[in-house]
Amino acid sequence: MKRLFLIEFDKLRANRSSRILIGAYFILLTSIALIAAIKFDIGPIKFHLAEQGIFNFPYIWHFNAFIGAWFKIFLAVVIVSMTANEYSNKTLKQNLIDGLSKREFLHSKWVMIFAFAGISTLFIFVVSLILGLMYSNYTEISIILKDFEYLLAYFVKHVVFFAFCLFLGTAIKRSAFALGFLGVWQMFEGFCYGMLKWKSPSWVDAEQVFRLFPLNAMSNLIPEPFTRLSAVRNLASQVEVEVIKNTNVQFWDIVIVLVWTFIFYSLTYRLLKRRDL
């Protein structure tokens, strides 16, 4: 385990573009804190976003997990390109000749996936905790510790997304095409959703079927937090729209993405095993 981590860490550390992307990622994650600085003070209208309750515990866990997950594409690019490069530089072949098994090779990449997801989760936890302690109206321990499932969902969401990227990098072997495919796949899911709604027979629940699609399942993990915000709710009730959306982390969504994680892992291993180099 330590050996696999060090092997992958050596590969990453020496790569300049990976270092830049990882650096940019963490700078962007920290920039969530800059939202606190949004402040209008025009005569009678005083507006300070940080005081609208977005940094209140426990809501901040949900809000930051939702926003922070947007930036994961940076790490996805690192994973895809590090994997595709192993093919184009033929270093995968050399690694195997030097005595790494195909399973070990795959696991060294998975160690990277877990490390990225884990560090990112820890980072969002620390940033949120600091912002919360600075701006939250409630700082009682019992309230701070509420809604931690959003952090769990955040971690799982990153793991499954990176597993998808690792699979694409291995399958397509060219980083640009693999990332392009990710975009195409997103559109494909949208297309399928449209077709399901339009064409599926009445006994099929389009929403439930769509829930099984990988990218949609990932995005369902952390529902959008905005309708939970009291300001938005107030506005909605004024225009007499009832907000009944469920914004909790759903157990079944976690199960669905865990199944996908397993599928991506197995498919990647199958590809590695069957291919001649």
Next chain:
Amino acid sequence: MNTILNVTDLSKNFGRLTAVDTLSFRIEKGNVYGILGPNGSGKSTTLGMILNVVNPTSGTFSWFDGTENTHQALKRVGAIIERPNFYPYMTAAQNLRLVCRIKEVPQAKIDEKLALVDLLDRKNDKFKTYSLGMKQRLAIASALLNDPEILILDEPTNGLDPQGIAQVRGIIQKIATQGTTILLASHLLDEVEKVCSHVLVLQKGKQIYFGKVTALTTDHGYFELNATDIEALQSTLNAMQSIETTELRGGYILAYPNTELSAAALSKSLAAEGIVLTHLAQKHKSLEEQFLTLTQNQQA
């Protein structure tokens, strides 16, 4: 305990093409083996299979008497396949450190091996700045990091300039004299002839010879002769029982004996017939000629 690799009926098909066809051979400790064959005869595919990067279609192989699985066994092997494959953005030292981690050997030998291939002063330069000859030498250093029990080389001098070829050959010969088992694939016959004790000859994926190089090259040889009266020489030779055929080539008579025949005996019997020789040389077919004979026999 002295068997390093045992290959039994190994085959590989790519679609309809049979790249390697039921190969069987055994590699013993301490010998230097050559795999000979023209381009596309299945040399690299064979090495790819025993090195865990190409999946065999059928057949088996086992390293070190089958006591370890392939990827564990490969940690005791050093191999260079066709082109040197390293991380271009890493320095030589960083690349070798990664190899040490994979092979689970201490990093203490990095400098020693870099010195052996004369790259120590460039160890902190990135791999992508290296010339092809330097890349190939780095690959050799990398293959030697674990002091391997067998060194596998696939076309190690391919694409190098004469100076690079000489350097790489010098290193290989140095390693061979230290008693390391070597398996060398090449289409360059003189390369194999110079360093190998045993040879496996492949053609279109089929094994057409496996055994000692000397057994392949020692036939009865042939004589190159000239005399004051060349026509009388040829007719006398044709009349001799121990001579199979003769031919006139390049101003000399070439005589092919059908039994063991010494130059002294031949000279004596010719003198008895009144032939005065001006030239007599006993010759053996080179590996190259033997190889061509072998491959032509297969085609016929």
